[in-house]
Amino acid sequence: MKNKNAKSYTNAIGIIVLLLIIAGFIYYIATHLSDFKQLSLVNPIFILYLAIIVLLFSIASGLILKYTLVPFGIKMKFKEWFGLSTITTFYNTITPFRGGMVAKAVYLKKTHKFSYTDFLANYSGIYIINFLASGLLGMISMWFLYKESSQFNLVIFLIFLAFFIPSLGVIIFSPNLKDTKYSIINRVINLINGWNKLRRNKLVVFQVIIITIVQLALGAISSTISYHIFGIELTLSQAFFLVSIGTIAGAFSITPGSLGIAEAVAVFSALAIGITPAQSLTVAILGRAVSTIIIFILGPIFSYFLLKNSKENNSKNEK
Known part of the structure; x- marks a missing residue:
């Protein structure tokens, strides 16, 4: 009962935050309509x-x-790993507090017997690497911004540093821990040891770091193209700066698909490099529209495929 009440409470917070942000955007658009009319x-x-x-x-x-998932003995084909990626984004978009993560965890548990503890360790490990890469590239982009135009924001730099240093520390210093006689403490220990299973596989860590950097590069290219569509040109350092902040902020989602949160972060981070709210908000809305259309096409399709695959695997296991 307490869990249901807590879930309802957190969902209500997410909805309230979303409504407040939307109200703020509507007010801004209504009072700055001339700025938006200048964009085409x-x-x-x-x-x-x-x-x-x-x-x-x-x-x-x-x-x-x-x-x-390789260090945990799980091998997946394209339909599974791409499908899970798609439905995770899909359910994150239609549910608050990352409902896609829950869907992915349940699928892996039912289909591959992947424990929730190991899933959380895996999920946390991905975010640690994400924070490491985003923090590093964010600081590098700020250095280039300072060289190019003397733009520098100490608060944002410290935020990047605050994510980079702990992430690096966790990757380098994560000891294996032994179980205790306390079950609650053992859950935390299992979580840490699950991350160590991933961390010890240096090839996998290297692969994930490279792919994460590729994702950040894709985000930077996407930002550059999005602004270019409206005749606004971004430098490479500006694009990496925006995407690094967006990636870190995206981890703390309390609304469906970070709706409103992502746009607010995009607007305020763009202000730091001289881009007007009208420009950044228009670009953010365009990006949201494009990604939503793609995900809403692929999400239901792969939900069907993966549900069917899960049922087939369960039937085989029963036999």
């Missing part, structure tokens, strides 16, 4: 490129899942 689609054909990048990003996410 200069290169609409580039929207097709954004759709391709959304697909490539999903493939990269699927590959990360595929490689990080």
Whole structure:
């Protein structure tokens, strides 16, 4: 009963936050309508490129899942790892607090007997590497921004540093721990040891770091193209700066698909490099529209395939 009440409470918070952000955006648009009217689609054909990048990003996410499951003895084919990547984004989009993660965990548990403890360790490990790469590239992009235009924001730099250093520490220093006589403590120990199973496989860690950097590069290219569609040109350092902040902020989602949160972060981070809210909000809405269309096409399709695959595997195990 307490869990249901807590879930209802957190869902209510997410909805309230979303409504407040949407109300803020509506107010801003209504009071700055002239700024938005000045924007126009200069290169609409580039929207097709954004759709391709959304697909490539999903493939990269699927590959990360595929490689990080290898140390746990799980091997997946394309339909599974790409499908799980797609439905994770799909259910994250339609449910608050990352419902896609729950769907993925349940599928892996039923189909591959992958424990929830190991799943959380795997999930945490992916985010640790994500924070490491985002923090590092964010600081590098800020250095280039300072060299190019003397732009520097100490608070944002410290945020990047605050994610980079602990992530690096966890990757380098994570001892194996022995079980205790306390079951609750043992759950935490199993979580840490599950991460160590992943961390010890240096090839997998290297693969995930490379793919994560590729994802950040795809995000930077997507940002550059999105602004270019409206005739606004970004430098490479500006694009990496925006995507690094967006990636870190995206981990803390309390609304469906980070709706409103992602757009708010995009607007405020863009302000730091001289981009107006009208420009950044328009670009963010375009990106949201493109990704939502792609995910809403693929999500139900792969939900059906994976549900069917899970039932077939369960039938084989029963025999």
